[in-house]
Amino acid sequence: MDLRVDFSGRGILYTEEEIAVVAEVMRHGKTLTQGEHMRAFEQGFADYLGAGQCFTAMNGVSALELSAQLCGFRPGDEVVVPSHTFTASAYPYLKKGAKLVWADIDPVTRVVSAETLEKVLTPRTRAIVVVHLYGYVADMPAIMDLARSRGILVIEDAAQSIGADVAGVKSGAWGDMAIFSFHSHKNMTTLGEGGMLVVRDPELAALVPMLRHNGHCAYPDPRPGGGRDYWIPAMGNVDLPERDGTFLMPNNYCLGEVECALGLKLLERIDRINAEKRERALRFIDALADFPELEFHRVDSTRHNYHLLAACMRNGRRDAFIRSMYHDKGVRCVVQYLPLNRYDFYRKLGLDRADCPNADAFFDGQISFPFQHSLSEAEFDIMLEATRETLASLRETGGGQESGAA
Numbered sequence: 001m002d003l004r005v006d007f008s009g010r011g012i013l014y015t016e017e018e019i020a021v022v023a024e025v026m027r028h029g030k031t032l033t034q035g036e037h038m039r040a041f042e043q044g045f046a047d048y049l050g051a052g053q054c055f056t057a058m059n060g061v062s063a064l065e066l067s068a069q070l071c072g073f074r075p076g077d078e079v080v081v082p083s084h085t086f087t088a089s090a091y092p093y094l095k096k097g098a099k100l101v102w103a104d105i106d107p108v109t110r111v112v113s114a115e116t117l118e119k120v121l122t123p124r125t126r127a128i129v130v131v132h133l134y135g136y137v138a139d140m141p142a143i144m145d146l147a148r149s150r151g152i153l154v155i156e157d158a159a160q161s162i163g164a165d166v167a168g169v170k171s172g173a174w175g176d177m178a179i180f181s182f183h184s185h186k187n188m189t190t191l192g193e194g195g196m197l198v199v200r201d202p203e204l205a206a207l208v209p210m211l212r213h214n215g216h217c218a219y220p221d222p223r224p225g226g227g228r229d230y231w232i233p234a235m236g237n238v239d240l241p242e243r244d245g246t247f248l249m250p251n252n253y254c255l256g257e258v259e260c261a262l263g264l265k266l267l268e269r270i271d272r273i274n275a276e277k278r279e280r281a282l283r284f285i286d287a288l289a290d291f292p293e294l295e296f297h298r299v300d301s302t303r304h305n306y307h308l309l310a311a312c313m314r315n316g317r318r319d320a321f322i323r324s325m326y327h328d329k330g331v332r333c334v335v336q337y338l339p340l341n342r343y344d345f346y347r348k349l350g351l352d353r354a355d356c357p358n359a360d361a362f363f364d365g366q367i368s369f370p371f372q373h374s375l376s377e378a379e380f381d382i383m384l385e386a387t388r389e390t391l392a393s394l395r396e397t398g399g400g401q402e403s404g405a406a
């Protein structure tokens with residue numbers, strides 16, 4: 001078998017103009033970190049989002065860790081996270097002292113809803129992490145109403161949903177905080193790693209530059225001698241405020257100038273990338289309409305950017321499908337997002353209990369197709385044809401049809 005279409009390819013291909021932006025900073029950048037390109041990317045991203053203050057970070061996880069620190073957890077505080085998500089949505093909050101509580105997903109949208117969240121809220125719930133998984137934006141108007149009525153913080157994990165919106169407001173512009181990822185697989189990537197933290201409260205936002213960079217801050221002005229002795233007592237101060245009896249701990253989570261310059265440039269193209277992925281997803285879904293045993297979440301609007309193309313086979317033939325796609329057709333699909341409560345890591349920590357039947361049932365039939373923007377039309381056609389043939393032959397070998405009716 002030779003592999004013709006692989007799930008783990010890079011997210012996008014760069015244009016010559018984008019490569020030139022990188023080379024330009026390599027040649028002439030005044031500094032290679034925390035300079036004009038960082039500030040320009042953060043401002044450009046805030047303008048794109050239309051809300052909040054934006055801070056670049058090394059990757060999505062470092063942005064999540066910063067958001068967890070800004071929550072200022074007290075002992076016993078709970079954070080609600082969907083059980084059906086990437087592990088990085090959860091462990092940063094655990095590291096910063098919160099107790100994790102798993103929420104179920106909606107069976108159709110595959111993301112949390114106000115209903116699934118409400119079921120697991122307690123008086124100790126401090127924050128909810130809403131993950132716009134696969135690139136589909138959860139029902140933020142209802143979720144924000146719920147959270148506001150209970151005084152709960154909302155953090156959006158928008159790692160997969162850049163540019164997608166609901167009710168005319170982009171994902172990441174709804175919550176108290178939000179994070180984005182520019183990892184190699186994502187719809188927009190800053191050379192493999194990169195992230196963004198969005199903070200709404202100006203007081204919390206003011207802490208981020210210090211928290212992100214070693215606790216560095218300025219001494220109060222003026223320095224001795226009316227500012228003349230700029231070096232006294234030293235170049236800069238190190239400080240971070242105490243909150244609720246605990247000190248915030250510093251990090252170094254800065255993103256380099258080259259990545260920031262590229263990130264700003266990619267904002268010009270991200271809506272087009274998303275639109276092209278959505279168009280392709282709909283083409284794939286519609287071409288398989290006569291195989292209802294493969295269930296997709298079809299959304300013909302900017303509420304979905306189709307970062308990933310996920311399906312569910314509830315007839316017990318998922319493994320047979322993936323096996324045949326790989327061994328007979330050379331198309332490597334994968335199964336994603338083992339419910340977090342089922343991972344060894346979370347089980348060892350006593351986090352094995354979850355009342356998430358929809359997440360469990362969805363996962364047991366889950367299939368993720370190769371869907372990076374960098375897939376060629378030829379690869380896409382091979383994958384579509386392979387899928388049709390595999391589904392047809394599964395029907396012939398029996399059992400493939402009876403659960404087709406939704």
Ligand SMILES: *Cc1c(COP(=O)(O)O)cnc(C)c1O
Nearest residue numbers: 059060061086088089159181183
């Ligand atoms: C990619 C991803 C992250 C982590 O982002 P990195 O940039 O890889 O650290 C977090 N949450 C979700 C849902 C992701 O898909």
